[in-house]
Each structure stands twice: as C-alpha cells, then as structure tokens.
Amino acid sequence: MTALEPPLTAPRSLVEAYRLLAAELWRPIAGGTDLMVQLTGELGEPPQRLLDLWRIDELRGIVHDGEAIVIGALTTYTELRRSPVVAEFLPALTEAAATIGAAQIQNRGTVGGNVANASPAGDTLPIWLATDAAIILGSARGERAVPAAEFWPAYRRTARADDELVLGVRVPLAADRQVRFRKVGTRRAQAISKVVIAIAWRAPDDGRGATWTDVRVALGSVAATPIRASATEAALDGAVPDAATADRAMAALMAEIHPIDDVRSTADYRRTVAGRVLHRLVRDEGGW
Template identity: 50%
Template sequence: MKGVIAGLEMREPSSLDEALSAMRNDPSLVPLAGCTDLYVALNFGTLESTRFLNLWSIDELRVIEKSNDALSIGALTTYKSIIQSKLVRKRLPMLISAAREIGGAQIHNRGTLGGNIANGSPAGDTLPVLAAADATVVMRSADAERRVPLTQFYTGYRKSVLRADELIVAVEIPSFSGKQWFRKVGTRAAQAISKVVMAAVRSPRPRIALGSVAPTVIRLPMTEGALEEGAPIQEAQRILMDEISPIDDMRSTEEYRRRVASNLLGRFWAETE
C-alpha cells in the first residue's frame, strides 16, 4: 500500500441534495461510493485528489424502477443488486451478464453502475451494454439536471462531459426489442480486465458496442449500417476492423483485439439468428 491517508479529507452528506450543494461549494470534492476503483488507485499511490465526498449512504440513488417506459437504474446500484433484479433480468439481461463477469462476489457487493460509468475506463464492462442499449446518463447538479446519451458522454480517454459540480444519479434505458448478446474476453476466466468486451442487440438496425478497442467505449455505426442494409457478415467484419482503433498494451495486442472483435461480431450474428 503506497497511499498516504493523513491529509485526505472526507465529507459525508446524508442526502443527495446535501451532496450536490457540497459539490457546488467545493468543486475539488471527488465523489466516492463502492471504492472498487478508487481504493485501488489509493493503494498504488496514484490518487491525485485529496478531498472526497462519501456517497455510500445515499440510498435514494439505489433505486431500480420503470420510469415512463424506460428502465431507470440508480447510480449507486451495486452489481449484486443488478444481478438480483427481476426488472433488469426482463429488460436488460445483457447487463446481468456483464455484471456477473465484472469480478468476484466481493466486487459485486460493492461496485456500482454509476462508478463504472464515472471511472470511464475503456475496459469498463457495463459500458458496451449501456452503449448498445442507447442508455442515457442522468446527471444532476445543485441547480439542474441534464441527460446525455452514453455514446456522447465520453469525450476522450477517461474524459467525459461530467462537470465537477455534477453527480451521475441514474442511467435510463429506453425500451427496445431484439435479442441481446454480451461477451467479455479477459485475461482469465474470472476477476479479469477486459481485452475486448462486446454488447450487441439484434434488431432491424443492429446495435453493436465494443470496449477496450478504442480510447472510450464505442458504437459501430458503419458496421451497424452495413448489417442493416443486408451486407454479408464477412463484409461487416471487415468494416468493424476499420472502425475500431485498438492498441498494444500490457494485457493484449492491437492485432488480437481487432481479430477477436471481428470474431465476436461473427459469433453474435450466428447466435442471434
């Protein structure tokens, strides 16, 4: 453990409103919840912030509900709650698949959907699901609430439109039809970081999202368009390979990611016929 605790500060709001007003007054506050990413950074001594806002006890952000026709999942919903939710199982089973594979029981019990979004890793396992589901990120500040589609939420590697005085409060997933499909390719069978992760929906215009193949999670509009127009899968796979921009890193190679992403598209297509 290389993190230094002395000198860190933590604010503990008891409600969402209190949290938002604290953030308005002090934009240097960094929200924390399940800490499954943040405390890893603390351990490595790479935590840059020194002032934190503990959201863990704000239960109003743990609600899973139908809101109009959309599925609304509160930002503090843990993977465990997602896995156990009948509503999610019915509406967004691919999110359950993603949540199951995100880590062991200990991570399921603590990690939150909002945290996965806020952390913004291109390997975040729920992000392709949300992108393929056309999810909207609901953000709130002390003054206003705004909604941004997940596909427009990220502006670059670990960068997003979220402002320092805003919190992610929920994700809304509109109703849609079509077979859902999810596949994670990690460095081992459990407790792994994704080398390629794909979520897709087989609908008249297929929706395909990939993680770990670009600086952010991406949708593949050209590939989707080709499939919609009836292009053979092999051609769609070629388009996909051009549409992504994977890199070599310590976990995998650019070539592997490209090939596997293409293979996953083929598998998705074959399995959802």
C-alpha cells in the same frame, strides 16, 4: 493526515451533497473499487477530499417506468444480477454484471462508479451505448440527461462537471429489441476486458433469421473511449443474420477498429478477436 487518508464526509441526502459540491471540489466515492487504488498517488494526483455517497439512498434502486428502466448510480453488480426488472427487460446486463470482478467487487462496485470512472475497459459502458441510454447527472443547478454517445468524449474524460453527481442510467425500452453482451478476458472472473462488445438490434419476434434493423455495435477496450462501430452497424442493418452478413460484418469491424498494444493484449489480437466474436454472435443468432 497522509495522502492515504484524505478527509471524508458522508452526506445523507442529495441536497446536502449538492451543497458541498457547489462550494468546494470534492471527489465522490461510491464502492471505492476503482478509487481506492488511486489514493496512493501512483496513478496520478490523489483526491484531496472524498464525498462518500454510500448513505444517499436516493441513488439506489432499479425502476421500470413503462418506457425505460432507470438504474440508480449506487446499484451494485450483485443487485443488477438479482434484479427481476433487469432480467426481464435487459438480460444482457444481468449477464454482464456476472462477468465483472468476482463476488467482492460485485458486492461493492457500482454502475455510477463504472460510468464516472470512464475506463475504456469499463464493462457496462458498451451496453449503455448499444441501448441508446442516457446518463443522468444532478447538481444544485438541476438535472440533465446526457446521451451515452456523448458522455465519454476522450480518454478517461466524461461530460460530468465537478459539481455534478451521476444519479443513474436511463435505458429506453424498444419493441422487439434484442441485446447481447460478450466479453473476452484472460479468464472468466477477475479479468479486465481485452475486448468487450454489446450489440443491439430490432427484429420481429418470430424466430431466428429475421431481418435486423436499428443495429448498434458498441465496444470497449479497443480505443481510448468506449465506441460505436458505425461501418459495422451499416453492414448489419437491413440484413438477415446469415453467413454472408457475418463475413461482411466481421470484415467491417476489423477494418474499423484501431486498438493498441498494451499489457493486457496486442492490437492484432484485439482486432481479430473482436471480428471473430461478432461473427460467432451473428452465427448463433442466425441459427446456422
């Protein structure tokens, strides 16, 4: 057996998966689009044994329960794009799913994998932060919901314990809430984000230009973890989306984030583009 062929088992139920995870350390694998590139060991310690989740149907499905939409961990980006529930209640997620990888990745990559992989460039993560979503975890010890704001405490770390699985994401619905998603990469497909932003706010549904409240601004690829930009939120909260607000929010965001230089981009580019994208978004919403 080589490092490229770690032992794999494929339980058919959560109970069976929980039993295995309680007894030994297993590395879950869903679509494998992140994990397969780690099997060579070039990117850190390769997994010793794999727990294939693909046959656990309890991890599938997108449900609207009146107060929230709950997205199963094994939901693929293709399923998100095709979901009428997501299109109706969280169209920004439909849009985000369309920007991830290309068709092959969208058919195989999952929401649970994006969440558990904890890349600061994971494109759905700012959406979960902006919508006050909770990550649902389960194990033989029971289930718990961790607010997205607490789920990624440090670079590539999560609140998940070794014996837990990500069961899904619960996105609470809020009256009059708007959510927007913007991603900047080298090209329109197969591009890891240089900057990704999700923004949410509440405003009466009476046309453009109304006062924004409960503003959330979340970003990826500008810090070691996906982040909320609280000073920028304060600059937008209680304001109307006019030119002065856009200028203020852009300045606040550019002062608040401290991205790094890396192979994909420079810190300066990321800071400037994040500010400009937010400015443009406010302008579009203000209709000026």
